[in-house]
Amino acid sequence: MIKKGRILLLDDDELIISMLARSLRKEGYDTQLLYSSARAVEKILDWQPDLMLLDIDLGEELNGLDILQMLQEEAVNFPVIMLTGDDSSESAIKAMRFGASDYLHKPFNVEEVKIVVDQLLKNSRLKDEVAYLKRSEAAAFGKEFIGEAGIVRKVLADARKIAEAGVPSVLITGKSGTGKEVLARKIHSWRFAQRKDFENVPYIAINCTALPENLIEGELFGHVKGAFTDAKSDKKGVFELADGGTLLLDEIGDMRPELQSKLLRVIEERTVRRIGGKVDLPIDVNLIACTNRDLKKQVLEGLFREDLYYRLSSFSIHLPPLKERDQDVLLLTRFFLDTFTRKYSKPVVDKIKPDAEKLLLDYPWPGNVRELRNVIERCVVMEKLDSLTADCLPLDIGGRQSQSPERRKTFQILLPEEGVSLEEVEKELLRLALERTGNNMTKAAGLLKLSYDAMRYQAKKHDLV
Structure with a gap:
């Protein structure tokens, strides 16, 4: 059975928590029992539980509220459920003010305990994942793996x-x-x-x-x-x-x-x-x-x-490079056209002209699917499209740099009538630098006069690596 979580139980009533621990183990939880407040905080921190059940009245110098406060001072990040025999709920409400996640009255229903434990663990894991994802800048460039080759x-x-x-x-x-x-x-x-x-x-x-x-x-x-x-x-x-x-x-x-x-x-x-x-x-x-x-x-x-x-x-x-699955190039192009016209609220582009098809199929795509995705996103944002033509594609697709030497020698940005965000301009410059250098981060950083760390940060920010 897959372990669902680590639960520590602290109560001076050995019969109650032994019975509860058996029930939780049958549900797939890993349990640890403590019967005294002696060195309890040290033992709790050492075992690193995912959730704790803590009795308020331990019949000792330190009660459950004292231990709860000590755990809060240690900045623990697991939920604590307080167990109380006080019908007035006064001590339970006090525990909630001290940072408890929930409380249960004795005698409690085991099924109710299971429900509360399950929900708190799910919420705790979700909170941990959200916190991690907020720190992380890595993201997938698509949810589906597209290909028929x-x-x-x-x-x-x-x-x-x-x-x-x-x-x-x-x-x-x-x-x-x-x-x-x-x-x-x-x-x-x-x-x-x-x-x-x-x-x-x-x-x-x-x-x-x-x-x-x-x-x-x-x-x-x-x-x-x-x-x-x-x-x-x-x-x-x-x-x-x-x-x-x-x-x-x-x-x-x-x-x-x-x-x-x-x-x-x-x-x-x-x-x-x-x-x-x-x-x-x-x-x-x-x-x-x-x-x-x-x-x-x-x-x-x-x-x-x-x-x-x-x-x-x-x-x-x-995974093969895109040049080994060239029959997927147009399939992916149509997929990205549909994706980005919807994302940027642009008119539907349902045609790829023959001249664009030839350039797309002839180009070796050293940056693979990510490069194709970035090219199509740029076309959707920067061009006013009703169909995808060769003129919409970047100059280096198909080796066409020689057709416009001045555009390569001077720094020019063509501002579309509907406007464009600075963030998109920044992303396009990063993409061009990586494309020009074959995705060499150090050389791309040199082209944009950035440090290596700044280049990597910006490339990750815009999902270009």
Whole structure:
């Protein structure tokens, strides 16, 4: 049975909480019991529960309200349900003011406890995911993997088999812009689609190169309060946030060697320990790793752990570049035209003229699907379209730079009659710089007179990498 969460119960009535703990264990919860307030806060913080049931009247010097206040001072981020035998509710209301999430009267109905626990845990996980997503700038450039080419059908068929079999670790390889993150979302959907609570199944994505080196370990594994200077409170890592669902580690080929060894341990043992923590927390995570690197070559060069590579590559899916699935180019073009005309409230574009078709099919698309998407988005925003023609496309599509040398030599922006946002202009300049340099971030930063870090930040902000 999949563990649904870690619940700690503190009550001096051993009979009541033992009975309640048995009922919760039958529901799939991992439980821990305490019968005294002695060193209770230390034990609670060490075990790192997902939820706590705490009796108000412990019959000792420290009561439940004292412990609750002490936990609040430690900035714990798990819900606490107070148990009270006070019919007046005065102490329960006081507990709510002190930060309790809910309270239950004794004697309580076990089914009611289960309902309250289940709801609070769902709300807590949702809150954690929302908080993480607000911090994260990574986003998919589409929700559907579009393609009818034979090679794409084979990829999707294999991915679906892997997902439905419940394979715990999958490696997706392919050039930048081929749709690795989109396929990861499809695998997540296939894996958990039969779950009644599918909408609540977590999907967490983290880019291993998008965070400074001194932050990535904390993002992955979490930390306890005081583990380092800025650790003001306990924090769950992405492995914990994704428990019961899917964790995508994007650009895993760029992960530091010391983190690779820790990741291997997590994959093999299915437990994670927060930085500064004392306990190994069990996790049930569907792990998907993505990279545009040649990991086999990196293993030979000593840049990637051989044991981690073979652990991940047992089930590997390679996404072909767009130039190998050219029959999908026009299909994707129509899809993006429809997507962006609706997004920007533009007139429907239902025709692609033959001259545009030829340029689209002849161009090698070094930036793959992402580049095509960006080109079509630019056409929709910058041009007044009733059909897509060759004149709408950027000059470098089809090697047409020579037709307009002055436009290349001077910096010019053609302002459309309906206007355009500065954000779109910024995005277009970033896109052109990446396109000109073959997605080389350092060279693109040089073209735009930006630092490497500023370029990467802006590119991630506009979903260009």
